[in-house]
Amino acid sequence: MLTSYIYLHGFASSPQSTKAKDLSDRFTKIQIKLKTPDLNAGDFSHLTITRQINQVTTEFPDHSVPVTLIGSSLGGLTSAHLAQQNPQVQRLILLAPAFGFLSHWLPKLGSEKIQSWQQEQYLLVYHYGEGRELPLSYNFVTDAAQYQESLLQRPLPTLILHGKQDEVIPIQASRDFARSRPWVELIELDSDHSLANVTAQIWQAIRSFCQLGNDYRA
Template identity: 35%
Template sequence: MTMTTPPSAAGPRWLYLHGFASGPSSTKGVRIAAHFEGRGVAVERLDLRVPSLERLRLSAMIGAVKQAIGGERDRAVVMGSSLGGLTACRVAEEDARVCALMLLAPAFRIMERWRLRLGEEGFRAWEEQGWLEVDDYAEKKRARVDFGFAADAAEVDERSGGWPDVRVPTLIVHGRSDEVVDIALSRTFAAGKPHVRLIEVDDGHELVASIPRILREADDFLRHFVGG
């Protein structure tokens, strides 16, 4: 189910993409949507647990976002957190309807990092067993994710040499103390790209303490899209 408010009369659609094992009611998504609603902009908080958390597929997430943009003449400002940020990038490199990105601790090189975190033995166990137990932050319980997520994400992540080929104006906010997605990945992605601005904050992966800063930076970065 998509969490949404009525669309704006003019301008692009605004989409918010939550992170892995999160959902459309995440703290950042709700705060960002409420902030821009006060400025007359509707932010659609997409549910990207597709087809479900247990059978999650990055390729299906990308497809869901493309569908949410609308018709071929529609445009979208896409905001994404962690895996939602990676999804936003992959949509933007394939779909010219995306006109700007705001990324919060984007999960670049996701399966490369998961292999390192789990170790080769743990990664093989996931493949052989068929599922991996994870924290479901949206439902506040433990859940299983099948190995198909890893295979699908690895295939997507290999495109463009492992880095999304993003050509649209992009704002990244990333915490220097992020222990889930190293800020060095965002630094590498942003390096030498005049259309990418990286804001470094003293925060961890969730960036909840940095929401006021995120909103200020978003107001400035996206000011041309407010009100069409």
Template identity: 35%
Template sequence: MPSLVYLHGFASGPGGSKGEHCRRWAGARSLDYHAPDLNLPTFEALTVTAQVEAVEALLGALPEPPVVVGSSLGGLVAAAVAQRGAALAGLILLAPAFGFAARRLEGPRWAGYRRRGTMPIFHHARNAWTRLGPALLADLPAWADEDRWTLEVPLAILHGTRDEAVPLDSSRAFASRHPGSVLVEVDDDHALLAEPTLRILDQLLRSALP
């Protein structure tokens, strides 16, 4: 049976609430579970390229194609890995951070980061403020073209209608370009931790890992 791989989001870690939910779900079914730390090479020197390459190395070492759950930036990384040809049994994206590169390269909220090359960020896994360095800025142009990606893998997207971090329209647009994909819109915010939302996530997991 395929294993379950969970990819966490930006300024987070594998032990966050959704990761622990997926770990418990897999453990109750005796499934192999993997949740790599994607603060690579460090959070201060973070690049999407380092994240994608680390996930590709992990998937390449597994005995069969896994189901991958990607949350926020982890969702973008998961989609990128699928786009680059990784063999997957299924893909579940939780408020995937489509447009992540464009918002940082062009959006007004990140103008100071572009000007200074650094930015203070509260890192939830560390429970502390840290400083994001310039490596991400240099790396992001390589990951700004997800509107041209075509994923050949069973795809489900879960996104909250009250998400203020990642626009719901980005998931709607991505799903519309992938016939056969499933988009579930829920009354939730970016965290996607409401009990009804987690029950829907469990349903998606059961569909991908019967």
């Protein structure tokens, strides 16, 4: 049966990121379309995980078509929660998924910055896709707080690829997630959060996991 493939980029990134374009090109070469929606939706300032979930759901094809989600960083976390809610998602591929995102990110900001963010409602965040700082609403934090990993209990084939030198989301977050979920396969790579030096290994793992042989026809 045909499968729909959708890629979810990371926080403050875009469909023009190196990973998104690399995977899109590789899928195109084997004649499969990889959808790469822009999760900024023209309004990064009001980004929330809930908004991302709702947006990606509108990209889903007819209910009879299974969906494979490929999510990077915050896109990975969003993919996992989308799959928990939606049985149409039949496979998950998570690249350095942002498990425990707030617990890793907020301490780096410091309590003073967080307090002023709460008071002023907006914080300037560097947006890699735009190449400049953009304001982000504090609603992002309050919304993200409800998406706990403990809720992710749907047993569906899941592949996680995570760099052992990840400086943004420690690989331990993925190890902890995989340990209590036997349906999850974790591949540890010699890389950092960008995974930029292991794109060929990532593609090989995706092809194997999705059984995309040379003779595959979309």
